[in-house]
Amino acid sequence: MSPSNSGVASxxxxxxxxxxxxxxxxxxxxxxxxxxFRRRRTWVLLATLAAIPVLVxxxxxxxxxxxxxxxxxxxxxxxxxxxxxxxxxVALTICVPxxxxxxxxxxxxxxxxxxxxxxxxxxxxxxxxGRIRLLLVxxxxxxxxxxxxxVVITAAGALIGAxxxxxxxxxxxxxxxxxxxxxIVRALLIAGYVTVSLAGLTAIGLFVSTxxxxxxxxxxxxxxxxxxxxxxxxxxxxxxxxxxxxxHYWLGFADLLRQPVEFSSFSSNALLxxxxxxxxxxxxxxxFTSKDILS
Amino acid sequence: xxxxxxxxxxxxxVPVVIAGVVIAVPMAANATGSLxxxxxxxxxxxxxxxxVTALSATFEQTSNLGLPQLPTGTGAxxxxxxxxxxxxLELLTGNHTARVYADSTNGAENMRLQVLDSMAERDxxxxxxxxxxxxxxxxxxxxxxxxxxxxxxxxxxxAGDAASTLTPDQLAAKLLAAVTPTTTVTVGNxxxxxxxxxxxxxxxxxxxxxxxxxxxxxxxxxxxxxxSVTIVPKGSADPAFTTAFTSISFDAPSADLFAFTxxxxxxxxxxxxxxxxxxxxGEAGKGTGRSAGKSADRPVVTGxxxxxxxxxxxxxxxxxxxxxxxFAQLMTPVEGGSVFSTSxxxxxxxxxxxxxxxxxSAxxxxxxxxxxxxxxxxAAK
Numbered sequence: 319m320s321p322s323n324s325g326v327a328s329x330x331x332x333x334x335x336x337x338x339x340x341x342x343x344x345x346x347x348x349x350x351x352x353x354x355f356r357r358r359r360t361w362v363l364l365a366t367l368a369a370i371p372v373l374v375x376x377x378x379x380x381x382x383x384x385x386x387x388x389x390x391x392x393x394x395x396x397x398x399x400x401x402x403x404x405x406x407x408v409a410l411t412i413c414v415p416x417x418x419x420x421x422x423x424x425x426x427x428x429x430x431x432x433x434x435x436x437x438x439x440x441x442x443x444x445x446x447x448g449r450i451r452l453l454l455v456x457x458x459x460x461x462x463x464x465x466x467x468x469v470v471i472t473a474a475g476a477l478i479g480a481x482x483x484x485x486x487x488x489x490x491x492x493x494x495x496x497x498x499x500x501x502i503v504r505a506l507l508i509a510g511y512v513t514v515s516l517a518g519l520t521a522i523g524l525f526v527s528t529x530x531x532x533x534x535x536x537x538x539x540x541x542x543x544x545x546x547x548x549x550x551x552x553x554x555x556x557x558x559x560x561x562x563x564x565x566h567y568w569l570g571f572a573d574l575l576r577q578p579v580e581f582s583s584f585s586s587n588a589l590l591x592x593x594x595x596x597x598x599x600x601x602x603x604x605x606f607t608s609k610d611i612l613s
Numbered sequence: 614x615x616x617x618x619x620x621x622x623x624x625x626x627v628p629v630v631i632a633g634v635v636i637a638v639p640m641a642a643n644a645t646g647s648l649x650x651x652x653x654x655x656x657x658x659x660x661x662x663x664x665v666t667a668l669s670a671t672f673e674q675t676s677n678l679g680l681p682q683l684p685t686g687t688g689a690x691x692x693x694x695x696x697x698x699x700x701x702l703e704l705l706t707g708n709h710t711a712r713v714y715a716d717s718t719n720g721a722e723n724m725r726l727q728v729l730d731s732m733a734e735r736d737x738x739x740x741x742x743x744x745x746x747x748x749x750x751x752x753x754x755x756x757x758x759x760x761x762x763x764x765x766x767x768x769x770x771x772a773g774d775a776a777s778t779l780t781p782d783q784l785a786a787k788l789l790a791a792v793t794p795t796t797t798v799t800v801g802n803x804x805x806x807x808x809x810x811x812x813x814x815x816x817x818x819x820x821x822x823x824x825x826x827x828x829x830x831x832x833x834x835x836x837x838x839x840x841s842v843t844i845v846p847k848g849s850a851d852p853a854f855t856t857a858f859t860s861i862s863f864d865a866p867s868a869d870l871f872a873f874t875x876x877x878x879x880x881x882x883x884x885x886x887x888x889x890x891x892x893x894x895g896e897a898g899k900g901t902g903r904s905a906g907k908s909a910d911r912p913v914v915t916g917x918x919x920x921x922x923x924x925x926x927x928x929x930x931x932x933x934x935x936x937x938x939x940f941a942q943l944m945t946p947v948e949g950g951s952v953f954s955t956s957x958x959x960x961x962x963x964x965x966x967x968x969x970x971x972x973x974s975a976x977x978x979x980x981x982x983x984x985x986x987x988x989x990x991x992a993a994k
Contacts, residue, residue, distance in 0.1 A: 576729070576734060604623060
């Protein structure tokens with residue numbers, strides 16, 4: 319990735335936005351998305367995430383050749399051998415606590431601080447792009463990355479699972495069995511759930527990113543916040559606080575694997591993440607609109 | 614500078630609005646419609662006349678019995694009786710969310726109870742006379758067939774697993790059965806449980822030596838179904854045990870919820886019911902050797918009402934239980950045995966292999982152990 323390149327593209331898109339006012343927001347968003355997904359760093363992040371289900375599947379494949387599953391390891395791990403579609407769920411379970419927050423922290427922490435650090439932020443704002451609109455577009459692009467990351471994990475898991483293990487009816491947590499098409503719907507629902515789960519962290523990263531000109535600092539702070547929240551969530555003495563932690567429902571996607579589907583954790587999670595997005599979004603707006611842009 | 618200050622207004626307003634919504638929405642949901650005043654006897658009659666045949670509901674159980682927090686998933690480790698005891702303890706002591714579906718509109722008794730664990734689930738499915746227990750973590754399923762015309766819904770298979778989770782209405786039925794002349798029954802202020810207006814039936818034991826302070830049962834104003842049970846120990850303000858529906862619907866659930874086929878890869882065990890279950894007349898002596906042994910282990914109840922004490926012979930071979938570190942953590946050694954103490958129930962395990970349990974003080978249990986003759990222990994052990 320070259321910083322100057324990103325700056326030029328953004329300035330160009332800003333000019334284009336000025337030319338076509340009604341469609342300005344969308345073309346700005348489109349150019350931001352192109353910018354994000356053209357970066358080599360984004361590709362490396364997505365490839366790393368995709369490698370996790372592959373590693374899990376290969377490891378289970380090699381070990382089951384020697385010994386039958388013993389019921390140890392993360393949830394659903396021993397069901398992989400019966401059904402490859404579970405590789406997606408296992409990989410998401412592994413990624414949610416650390417790898418996904420890490421990837422999201424890198425992208426969300428980079429949003430404003432990255433431009434500031436590369437010295438391109440003021441050029442972006444010289445072009446007639448409102449600061450609030452810039453924040454909204456940056457946030458939308460980061461959410462698009464969250465969606466891409468979960469979809470990549472789910473798809474890579476399903477593909478490697480189908481390649482290495484039999485694919486057939488899926489056994490739910492309730493002991494009921496559903497067919498392959500139904501299980502694909504559930505896998506997509508889970509990907510949606512995890513994407514929504516990451517919205518709060520993305521908003522936190524966006525806010526932290528407006529505080530500093532050092533993108534590495536913003537990335538690290540975002541990842542640290544997610545880890546601290548998970549540590550607090552595991553302390554039983556703080557159980558009054560747990561429902562308000564943005565990490566609290568992160569593993570609640572298991573409720574989508576029950577029969578009938580339990581949607582209450584999905585809606586609680588969505589409301590909680592919405593609250594985080596509103597609070598940290600408004601904080602980011604307050605900070606960014608009142609900030610002196612020096613770089 | 615003033616302009617800069619105004620930029621922060623949204624950041625100040627949004628958290629306030631969210632805090633307002635967080636506080637206001639549950640209050641709006643709890644706003645109760647007023648119910649006609651009823652006396653305690655009328656509310657008891659309402660419970661007795663309750664005739665709910667179909668429901669789909671979620672309930673939550675929280676308990677604060679003064680026990681050390683058991684790590685979740687304790688039941689998965691260990692083996693044999695230790696694992697079973699730990700699993701039963703975990704169900705009793707932990708906080709759980711469960712869903713229940715019931716439908717007996719067509720005459721056949723159909724019920725499904727799902728204990729929603731993190732990344733796992735324990736199910737009890739009853740369809741007519743077939744009962745299935747399913748544990749997704751252990752990937753085991755247990756099947757039992759109930760004798761015809763038995764009203765024992767979930768108590769039939771061996772206790773110690775998901776069956777020992779009671780829905781609020783089942784627990785309330787057990788507690789109301791204990792209402793004796795030694796209990797004062799009053800009706801408190803109307804409650805709102807799961808969005809329904811309910812009468813608050815408060816049972817206060819009059820017996821001096823029980824650990825239970827009050828038991829509150831929320832009784833649905835229109836159907837008479839108990840919606841929540843709260844047990845407060847004597848001398849405490851905080852409930853030690855609460856189970857309450859969080860959402861409830863009286864629509865008939867889908868029929869295929871009750872049709873359970875153990876999934877591929879599951880260990881299936883067939884469980885024969887103990888003889889006294891199959892023969893409610895209780896002629897235990899006619900049974901096989903195993904059932905005869907079972908009937909000798911039948912609990913003996915001494916005392917009445919809230920302060921009754923249950924005595925059970927477990928035999929002197931307690932090494933499987935006492936050897937586990939969990940046991941050492943939970944039991945306090947006393948003279949002549951060890952005591953498992955909670956704010957609601959005390960259990961005394963004597964060295965000669967008897968268990969005394971009751972909602973009474975440990976001293977009362979020791980007195981009962983001293984009073985009960987050891988000769989009652991089965992000779993053929």
